[in-house]
Amino acid sequence: MGHPDPVAPHLAQGLAPWNADEDDILVCRQVRAETADVKSFIFAARTPRLFHYRPGQFLTFDFEIGGETVNRCYTISSAPTRPHLVSITVKRVPGxxxxxxxxxxxxxxxxxxxxxxxxxxxxxxxxxxxxxxxxGGSGITPLMSMARSHHDLALPVDITFVHSARSPADIIFRDELDLMGRNLPGFRAISICEADSPGERWGGFRGRLSLDALSVIAPDFRTREIFTCGPAPYMAAVRGILGQAGFDMDRYHEESFDFGTLTGAEDTATAVAVAAPGLSYRVEFTKSRRVIDCPADKHILDAAREAGMRLPSSCTKGLCGTCKSKIVSGKVEMKHAGGIRQREIDMGLALICCSKPLGDLVIER
Structure with a gap:
């Protein structure tokens, strides 16, 4: 008796796109070790679906850790040219x-x-x-998604990919970048390492990215569209280098791990109200056991911060979902950028970074 073909359902004609509003569950299919402290996590939909996205975009995940729901954004490292799976690549951070x-x-x-x-x-x-x-470091992920997309489509591209790592052993996707360079004319991958690995002496560019190194690696960098992602100090250093070189920053694009500079989709209002000047409301946080006053024209998160509270947040633009909170009583005016699902709103959840009080509130935070 034959066995069912596990591949066939995924290659069926007319597969529907994955839609988080209809089914937001992803199933882990594989975990791959990229370096000693970096892993890729590959996901599929519960039933065969196709993932449609632009290379460089991110997903927001709900993690159940220690009885609490923690929201985090992770850039997609896979390419939309391989739509049956989606992956993220995450570095283990101490603590x-x-x-x-x-x-x-x-x-x-x-x-x-x-x-x-x-x-x-x-x-x-x-x-x-x-x-x-x-x-720099795990900031390689959105750029890898872009590189993989160009590679899969065998496009006639001109891409110079410069990655900074601590050592040769810390170069994420090292073998794959080398493969792309062999397969794709016009694609060059260069790594810069700060130090040797225990098992390998680095023979390439050493130290940190500098104007001198960049001028050798990509002498025509002033004529290129530049995409940058990495830790905040790395991106600040890149901006300094490009400023020193007189680069046209209109052709510079960066991705921030705290999503503080991202612009999302058009804001969607879930309630509309006109705030009276000087009007303020009482906001009680049940878990923090704090009560604050929040002006009607101020976002709740801003008022809480001004009162000295430290609440989880990231983008402050209604995009990432980190500040998602249960509104136990009261109503808010919320304008978000996609960081919350409609069914969550129907359940009384809100993003307090982009919500203003319409009356006294009790919030489960």
Missing amino acids: GPVSNWLHDHMAPGREIRATGPMGEFSTSTHPAPKYLFLS
């Missing part, structure tokens, strides 16, 4: 609750909730004849 949970507990078969994709950091939104990709 980081989510990255450590993923590394220690995410495994094939485990399910997780996600929403998206979102974000405007993509070559698709900034087409150009020549690109320069600059990445």
Whole structure:
């Protein structure tokens, strides 16, 4: 008796796109070790679906850790040219609750909730004849999605990809970048390492990215569209280098891990009200056991911060979902950018970074 073909359902004609509003569950299919402290987590929909997104976009995940729901955004590292799966690549951060949970507990078969994709950091939104990709550490992920897309389509591209790492052993996707360079004319991948690995002496560019190094690696960098992603100090250094070189920053694009500079989709209002001047409302936070006054024209998160409260948040633009909170009583005016699902709003949840009180509130935070 024959066995069913596990591949056939995924290659069926007319597969529907994955839609988080209809089914936000992703199933882990595989975990891959990229370096000693970096892993890729590959997900599929519960039933065969296709993932449609622009290379460079991100997903927002709901992690259940220690009895609490923690929201985090992770850039998609896979390419939309391979739409049956979607992956994220995460570096283990010492003391980081989510990255450590993923590394220690995410495994094939485990399910997780996600929403998206979102974000405007993509070559698709900034087409150009020549690109320069600059990445530091795990900031390589959105640029890898872009590179993989061009590679899969065998496009006649001119891409110089410069990645900065601590050592040769820390170069994420090292073998794959080398393969792309062999397969795709016009694609060059160069790494810069700060130090040797225990098992390998680095023979390439050493130290950190500098104007001198960039001028040698990509002498024509001033004529390229530049995409940058990495830790905040790395991106600040890149901006300094380009400023020193007189680069036209209108052709510079960066992705921030805190999503503080992202612009989302058109804001969607869930309630509309006109605030009376000087009007203020009482806001009680049940878990924090704090009560604050919030002016009717101020976002709740801003008022809480001014009162000295430290609440989880990231983008402050209604995009990432980190500040999602249960409104136990009262109503808010919320204008978000895609960081919350409609059914969550129907359940009384709100993003307090982009919500203003319409009366006294009790919030489960």
